[in-house]
Amino acid sequence: MDTYPCVVLGAGSAAEPVFRTLRDRPLAVVEAERVGGTCPYLACMPSKALLRSASLRSGLRRAVELGA
Numbered sequence: 001m002d003t004y005p006c007v008v009l010g011a012g013s014a015a016e017p018v019f020r021t022l023r024d025r026p027l028a029v030v031e032a033e034r035v036g037g038t039c040p041y042l043a044c045m046p047s048k049a050l051l052r053s054a055s056l057r058s059g060l061r062r063a064v065e066l067g068a
Helices: 013-021 044-065
Strands: 006-009 027-030
Parallel strands (some): 006 027
16 A cells, blocks of 8 residues: 555645645545546536637627628
């Protein structure tokens, strides 16, 4: 059985400062689901992509209305 001086529970964006601080030390990371948390997969990034697509579509629709 290996031992580690630090165990990080969860590898989401909040763990990034811990990883930077302890980058030269052995540590174990325990992640139940997705490395990186929900932001890259379900929350922040996908929602921003959807909002940007909707904004572009709205702009194109207005361009046609304005005769462009």
